Amino acid sequence: xxxxxxxxxxxxxxxxxxxxxxxxxxxxxxxxxxxxxxxxxxxxxxxxxxxxxxxxxxxxxxxxxxxxxxxxxxxxxxxxxxxxxxxxxxxxxxxxxxxxxxxxxxxxxxxxxxxxxxxxxxxxxxxxxxxxxxxxxxxxxxxxxxxxxxxxxxxxxxxxxxxxxxxxxxxxxxxxxxxxxxxxxxxxxxxxxxxxxxxxxxxxxxxxxxxxxxxxxxxxxxxxxxxxxxxxxxxxxxxxxxxxxxxxxxxxxxxxxxxxxxxxxxxxxxxxxxxxxxxxxxxxxxxxxxxxxxxxxxxxxxxxxxxxxxxxxxxxxxxxxxxxxxxxxxxxxxxxxxxxxxxxxxxxxxxxx
Amino acid sequence: xxxxxxxxxxxxxxxxxxxxxxxxxxxxxxxxxxxxxxxxxxxxxxxxxxxxxxxxxxxxxxxxxxxxxxxxxxxxxxxxxxxxxxxxxxxxxxxxxxxxxxxxxxxxxxxxxxxxxxxxxxxxxxxxxxxxxxxxxxxxxxxxxxxxxxxxxxxxxxxxxxxxxxxxxxxxxxxxxxxxxxxxxxxxxxxxxxxxxxxxxxxxxxxxxxxxxxxxxxxxxxxxxxxxxxxxxxxxxxxxxxxxxxxxxxxxxxxxxxxxxxxxxxxxxxxxxxxxxxxxxxxxxxxxxxxxxxxxxxxxxxxxxxxxxxxxxxxxxxxxxxxxxxxxxxxxxxxxxxxxxxxxxxxxxxxxx
Numbered sequence: 174x175x176x177x178x179x180x181x182x183x184x185x186x187x188x189x190x191x192x193x194x195x196x197x198x199x200x201x202x203x204x205x206x207x208x209x210x211x212x213x214x215x216x217x218x219x220x221x222x223x224x225x226x227x228x229x230x231x232x233x234x235x236x237x238x239x240x241x242x243x244x245x246x247x248x249x250x251x252x253x254x255x256x257x258x259x260x261x262x263x264x265x266x267x268x269x270x271x272x273x274x275x276x277x278x279x280x281x282x283x284x285x286x287x288x289x290x291x292x293x294x295x296x297x298x299x300x301x302x303x304x305x306x307x308x309x310x311x312x313x314x315x316x317x318x319x320x321x322x323x324x325x326x327x328x329x330x331x332x333x334x335x336x337x338x339x340x341x342x343x344x345x346x347x348x349x350x351x352x353x354x355x356x357x358x359x360x361x362x363x364x365x366x367x368x369x370x371x372x373x374x375x376x377x378x379x380x381x382x383x384x385x386x387x388x389x390x391x392x393x394x395x396x397x398x399x400x401x402x403x404x405x406x407x408x409x410x411x412x413x414x415x416x417x418x419x420x421x422x423x424x425x426x427x428x429x430x431x432x433x434x435x436x437x438x439x440x441x442x443x444x445x446x447x448x449x450x451x452x453x454x455x456x457x458x459x460x461x462x463x464x465x466x467x468x469x470x471x472x473x474x475x476x477x478x479x480x481x482x483x484x485x486x487x488x489x490x491x492x493x494x495x496x497x498x499x500x501x502x503x504x505x506x507x508x509x510x511x512x513x514x515x516x517x518x519x520x521x522x523x524x525x526x
Numbered sequence: 527x528x529x530x531x532x533x534x535x536x537x538x539x540x541x542x543x544x545x546x547x548x549x550x551x552x553x554x555x556x557x558x559x560x561x562x563x564x565x566x567x568x569x570x571x572x573x574x575x576x577x578x579x580x581x582x583x584x585x586x587x588x589x590x591x592x593x594x595x596x597x598x599x600x601x602x603x604x605x606x607x608x609x610x611x612x613x614x615x616x617x618x619x620x621x622x623x624x625x626x627x628x629x630x631x632x633x634x635x636x637x638x639x640x641x642x643x644x645x646x647x648x649x650x651x652x653x654x655x656x657x658x659x660x661x662x663x664x665x666x667x668x669x670x671x672x673x674x675x676x677x678x679x680x681x682x683x684x685x686x687x688x689x690x691x692x693x694x695x696x697x698x699x700x701x702x703x704x705x706x707x708x709x710x711x712x713x714x715x716x717x718x719x720x721x722x723x724x725x726x727x728x729x730x731x732x733x734x735x736x737x738x739x740x741x742x743x744x745x746x747x748x749x750x751x752x753x754x755x756x757x758x759x760x761x762x763x764x765x766x767x768x769x770x771x772x773x774x775x776x777x778x779x780x781x782x783x784x785x786x787x788x789x790x791x792x793x794x795x796x797x798x799x800x801x802x803x804x805x806x807x808x809x810x811x812x813x814x815x816x817x818x819x820x821x822x823x824x825x826x827x828x829x830x831x832x833x834x835x836x837x838x839x840x841x842x843x844x845x846x847x848x849x850x851x852x853x854x855x856x857x858x859x860x861x862x863x864x865x866x867x868x869x870x871x872x873x874x875x876x877x878x879x
Contacts, residue, residue, distance in 0.1 A: 175752060176700035177726050180625040180671060186762030189585055200581075209576035218579075218772060219572035223562035226571075226776070227738040228553075232542055256609060259765040272533040292763040318533060347529035373530050385580040388771040399528060409539030410645040412612040418741040419571060419772040423579070 187288045190491050199514050201505040202489040204327075204356075204466050206385035208437045208508070210423070211430035214386065217422040225418045232413045240425045241393055245365065250398040253405060254424070256415050258355055258379035258392030262321075263289055265375060265394065268407040269349040270295045272318030279308055281498055283327050283353065302497075306331055306460055306468075313341045320345060323353040325361050325463040328493065328503040332463035338364040342374045349400065351375045356464035358383030360442055365395060372397045382465055383438060384427045391416075391424040441465050445506045451516050452504075455523060459501065466505045468498075474526045476500045482522040488515055540641045543844050552867050554858040555842040557680075557709075557819050559738035561790045561861070563776070564783035567739065570775040578771045585766045593778045594746055598718065603751040606758060607777070609768050611708055611732035611745030615674075616642055618728060618747065621760040622702040623648045625671030632661055634851055636676050636706065655850075659684055659813055659821075666694045673698060676706040678714050678816040681846065681856040685816035691717040695727045702753065704728045709817035711736030713795055718748060725750045735818055736791060737780045744769075744777040794818050798859045804869050805857075808876060812854065819858045821851075827879045829853045835875040841868055 190203035234254050242249045255261035266289045270276050273296065278286045280299040290297040300312035306329045313320055320341060325332040342350045342364075354376055357363050367374055380391035394404065408415060427434075445462060452458075452469055459469035470476060480492035480502060491503040504515070543556035587607050595602040608614035619642045623629050626649065631639045633652040643650040653665035659682045666673055673694060678685040695703045695717075707729055710716050720727055733744035747757065761768060780787075798815060805811075805822055812822035823829060833845035833855055844856040857868070 175725055177622065177702045178752070178756075180622060180702075181756045182621050182624050182760055184759045184763040186759050187766055188762075189582070189766040192582055192584055194584065194588075196577075203582055205581050208580070210579050214579065215574075215576060218574065221568075221571060221741070223568060223738075224549075226563050226567065226741040227561065228558050229542070229545055229556055229734070229740040230743070231545055231547065235547075256765060256768055256770070259767070263764045268535050269530065269533060271535050288763050292760065349530045349533075372528050381582070385576075387582040387767075388574070388579040390583070390767055390770040399531070403531075403534045406537045406539050407535055407645065409541075410537040410641050411616045412609060413540055413542040414612070414740075414743055415609055417609070417743040417770065417773055420770055 182292065184292050185288060187285045191489060193489070197487055199488040199507065199511050201507050201511065201515065202491045203387075204382055204464070204505045205387050206382055206437070206441070206465065207506070207511060208385055208440065210385040211427055211433040213426040213430050214423045217426035218419050221418050221422055230414050230416060230418045230421060232409075234416050234421055237416070237421045237424045240428045244428045245395060247368070247395055248398070251368070251395055251401055253394040253401050254416055255392050255408070257381060257390040258353065258377050259285060260390070260415060261377050261392040261394045262351070262353065264404050264407055265349075265351055265377065266290070266293055266295065268404045270319040274316055274318035276319040276321065277313055277315070277317045278321045279326065281306065281326070281329060283323050286321055302329070308333060310337060310340050314344050317345070317348055319348050319351070321351040321353065323355060324364065325356045327356065327464065328466070328491065328498065328501070329460055329468050330356070330462035330464040330466055331460045332361040335362055335364045335367060339367055342367060342371045346373055349373050349375055351377060353377050355379045356382060358438060359463060359465045361463040368395060368397065372399060375400050380424055380427060384434065385437070386423060386427060389420050389423045391420050441506050444509055444512060447509070448504075448506060448512055451512070455516070455519050466503050468501055468503050470501045471523070474523060476502050479519070479522060483518055486518045488518050535645065537645050538641060540638045544842060546842070550840055552841040552860070552864050554860050554864065554868065555844045557735055557817070557858045558740050559735055559790070559794070559818065560859070560864060561738055561793065563738040564780055564786040566779040566783050567776050570779035571772050574771050574775055583767050583769060583771045583774060585762075587769050587774055590769065590774045590777045593781045597781045598748060600721070600748055601751070604721070604748055604754055606747040606754050607769055608745050608761070610734060610743040611706065611730050612638060613743070613768060614730050614745040614747045615704070615706065617757050617760055618702075618704055618730065619643070619646055619648065621757045623672040627669055627671035629672040629674065630666055630668075630670045631674045632679065634659065634679070634682060636680050639674055655682070661686055661690075663690055663693050667697050670698070670701055672701050672704070674704040674706065676708060677717065678709045680709065680817070681819070681844065681851065681854070682813055682821050683709070683815035683817040683819055684813045685714040688715055688717045688720060692720055695720060695724045699726055702726050702728055704730060706730050708732045709735060711791060712816060712818045714816040721748060721750065725752060728753050733777055733780060737787065738790070739776060739780060742773050742776045744773050794859050797862055797865060800862070801857075801859060801865055804865070808869070808872050819856050821854055821856050823854045824876070827876060829855050832872070832875060836871055839871045841871050
């Protein structure tokens with residue numbers, strides 16, 4: 174072994190869903206939005222000038238932060254932006270989770286929480302979801318060094334109410350509670366209203382799902398100014414300019430087209446409700462989804478086998494070979510046409526069992 | 527104080543040069559390239575499709591890494607890309623500098639090294655440059671947990687030779703040595719040739735300066751595959767997708783226009799040599815520059831006063847209120863027209879003393 178290797182950081186990286194480089198795949202595996210972003214987004218990107226390319230972008234990201242503050246009716250000093258919500262969450266872990274006490278998050282949840290904790294040497298304790306895959310709020314009353322959970326949760330798609338969230342936040346004044354609302358736009362009630370009341374609540378969001386901008390890597394957090402200032406300080410101690418000019422322009426443009434946004438959210442909700450019915454007809458069931466994906470299990474056929482059979486037919490969904498959820502599939506809600514392909518393929522596969 | 531604040535990470539952020547939001551400023555303070563990027567860059571950005579926007583980018587950044595590997599005649603597994611060389615350096619600090627022994631870097635150097643070390647709780651020891659502002663290689667023979675220095679150094683613009691670099695690298699087989707070649711394209715001899723010989727040498731570069739793409743945030747590192755794999759693992763434990771689609775496309779397009787690149791480097795070199803002469807006539811002197819900036823002191827007038835007077839005339843240069851260099855100005859090489867404005871302003875200012 175090379176001598177320098179003994180000082181290399183120990184990591185167990187997150188493995189994202191596969192990104193095939195061919196376009197013949199029906200891709201329902203990474204919860205991307207099946208519709209394009211608002212037309213103004215591409216225009217804004219194409220309009221980025223040579224002058225903006227050669228110069229450093231605004232390190233304070235004022236254009237995008239102003240647009241977000243206006244959209245969510247908060248102050249500019251209550252908004253943090255980053256390279257996707259992964260960057261925002263990673264910075265939040267670095268900023269707030271520096272206690273000796275364990276950080277708490279659900280056992281079935283976004284797998285990156287554990288990866289960040291490992292990488293940053295943050296102690297943590299996973300709290301088991303109940304048998305219906307709901308969080309148990311009592312699990313988050315114990316002493317801790319911070320709390321993080323997605324709402325709706327992933328990969329279960331289950332939403333908890335703002336009063337549920339408030340209960341956890343109010344019982345933990347000495348910890349920062351991060352509520353990861355990556356999927357909230359697909360019909361969940363946000364906990365944003367609690368921000369003004371609790372100085373220890375940080376809500377994170379992303380443009381990757383509801384705003385069809387996974388390719389641009391834009392995420393943000395909203396919280397009281399002291400939380401945001403602490404995160405800005407960590408960001409400015411890592412990279413003064415995390416957001417490139419095209420991301421700043423694209424994000425701002427997206428926020429300006431509310432009609433497009435609402436219309437496409439509604440389409441996805443409709444397709445989701447249709448999918449629930451159609452999948453039930455095929456023998457699938459799962460929790461009520463408040464996200465742009467479904468978490469389903471089949472009455473007869475093992476999830477892994479369905480996953481592999483779909484893959485052979487160039488339909489990608491997500492399968493997690495993990496305790497408790499290894500008989501489930503996470504299926505992104507695509508266009509009606511993509512979903513028809515899925516139903517047809519599933520019908521064929523299930524017939525062979 | 528809020529209770530959660532006691533667990534907030536302690537930071538002392540880097541302060542970048544001012545980015546005025548008005549265009550009436552002659553901006554010679556952040557070493558941006560005064561010329562636009564190659565015309566193919568804007569075309570590539572404008573050509574990014576809605577499909578690419580709504581999908582996650584390739585987490586492996588193959589398009590850009592392939593182009594870099596080809597350009598530098600190395601293997602693809604010898605290249606790491608990030609959100610500017612700050613992201614690349616930050617990841618390298620996280621990946622390699624995990625020893626109890628101090629990391630070594632020059633006392634007068636890129637100020638971010640100390641910021642990263644503080645933020646990541648890495649012990650460090652600054653090594654004083656000699657009285658001519660050169661690194662003393664003997665300072666880097668002692669036991670250490672890693673070494674990092676820019677070549678050419680900033681803000682001095684002084685270049686050390688590959689044999690100087692090799693001496694340090696070869697004497698430190700148990701440490702990773704990072705050579706930050708952000709400014710090497712402006713006429714310095716790179717140490718890239720040493721990569722094949724030393725498994726502990728990592729060279730970092732940026733598209734921000736020589737390729738006129740500060741606004742797109744693209745940096746990279748080249749080293750042996752084991753070094754690159756360790757960095758990839760840390761990156762994938764922080765954010766699977768740091769590079770957005772426009773950055774991947776812009777970077778790749780930039781590498782394809784070698785004529786544009788060479789032509790504009792030559793223009794900057796010519797302007798730099800002219801600037802040395804013109805500034806000498808005005809009473810300025812400083813070390814020989816191998817970068818796109820000059821580090822100069824005036825025979826009579828204190829640097830801070832010149833800095834402030836220039837600022838009043840809307841000409842921004844960089845001034846560091848730090849021991850040993852507080853009588854120097856760092857002046858970015860702009861277009862000939864921008865430099866004429868500088869000379870004229872300086873003439874006026876110096877006459878009043």
